[in-house]
Amino acid sequence: DVKVTQSSRYLVKRTGEKVFLECVQDMDHENMFWYRQDPGLGLRLIYFSYDVKMKEKGDIPEGYSVSREKKERFSLILESASTNQTSMYLCASSLSFFGQSVLTNYGYTFGSGTRLTVV
Amino acid sequence: SQQGEEDPQALSIQEGENATMNCSYKTSINNLQWYRQNSGRGLVHLILIRSNEREKHSGRLRVTLDTSKKSSSLLITASRAADTASYFCATVYTGGFKTIFGAGTRLFVKA
Numbered sequence: 001d002v003k004v005t006q007s008s009r010y011l012v013k014r015t016g017e018k019v020f021l022e023c024v025q026d027m028d029h030e031n032m033f034w035y036r037q038d039p040g041l042g043l044r045l046i047y048f049s050y051d052v053k054m055k056e057k058g059d060i061p062e063g064y065s066v067s068r069e070k071k072e073r074f075s076l077i078l079e080s081a082s083t084n085q086t087s088m089y090l091c092a093s094s095l096s097f098f099g100q101s102v103l104t105n106y107g108y109t110f111g112s113g114t115r116l117t118v119v
Numbered sequence: 120s121q122q123g124e125e126d127p128q129a130l131s132i133q134e135g136e137n138a139t140m141n142c143s144y145k146t147s148i149n150n151l152q153w154y155r156q157n158s159g160r161g162l163v164h165l166i167l168i169r170s171n172e173r174e175k176h177s178g179r180l181r182v183t184l185d186t187s188k189k190s191s192s193l194l195i196t197a198s199r200a201a202d203t204a205s206y207f208c209a210t211v212y213t214g215g216f217k218t219i220f221g222a223g224t225r226l227f228v229k230a
Contacts, residue, residue, distance in 0.1 A: 004161075035220075043162075043207070043220040090161055107152050108209075108218065110161035 003027075006091050006111035013118050019078040021114050023091030031094045032074035033108065034058075034066065036087040043090065049074055050096070081118045089114045125208055125224040133229050138195040140224040142208030143188075151184060152209045152218065153193050162207060165193075170213070200230040 007022035025032065033048040035058075045058030047066040055066050063085060067075045074093075078085055092108035126141045142151070150169045154162040168175045168184045168191065175182045181194040195202055205223040212219070 040222070042222040088159075092162075107164040107167050108154075108162070109164065110154075112161045113159070115159070 004111040021076040025093040029093035033092045129225040131227045147213045
């Protein structure tokens with residue numbers, strides 16, 4: 001069964017700590033994504049990567065960075081955790097294809113999520 | 120915002136009834152996808168419909184797409200208690216790559 005695995009289901013960190021969220025996929029997907037999900041705000045894209053060592057900012061990258069040293073692993077880093085980063089973090093991966101002459105995707109496979117609380 | 124919008128925000132039905140959720144979006148799309156999320160878990164991809172398709176089926180799921188109205192609907196037939204979840208539409212806009220998620224419809228199926 002294909003999988004996206006997030007290293008922690010629940011995490012509690014202190015304000016100012018550096019936090020690492022890890023995500024690993026076993027499907028050989030080119031694309032990987034980090035979202036955060038908050039009540040009333042839906043899913044918001046933080047960063048994504050379409051290849052090893054490549055990264056692109058999403059809609060809310062401030063306060064975050066990412067690392068993709070290997071194709072299967074995409075890490076989200078909170079440089080100095082703050083209480084407003086308390087959220088559910090979702091990692092996803094996808095394959096790309098050219099549909100109607102543009103690069104698009106088949107759909108995402110998500111991990112189970114990491115619920116991060118910053119105190 | 121490019122976000123798709125689901126309607127209704129919440130839906131409560133009896134087991135065995137059909138559930139219909141709608142999604143509207145703003146600009147032309149390459150494809151539209153529906154996802155399910157059980158409480159506190161990740162999203163699960165249900166079905167993808169391309170912009171040149173009008174209807175698609177998968178088991179008890181039926182998705183329609185009307186590009187002239189910029190809308191899609193997800194029908195779940197003969198619903199079960201296990202269908203209780205949030206359902207999201209997600210759009211990939213023409214010329215774009217990122218997938219934009221709506222805020223979701225919360226479905227509650229009473230046994």
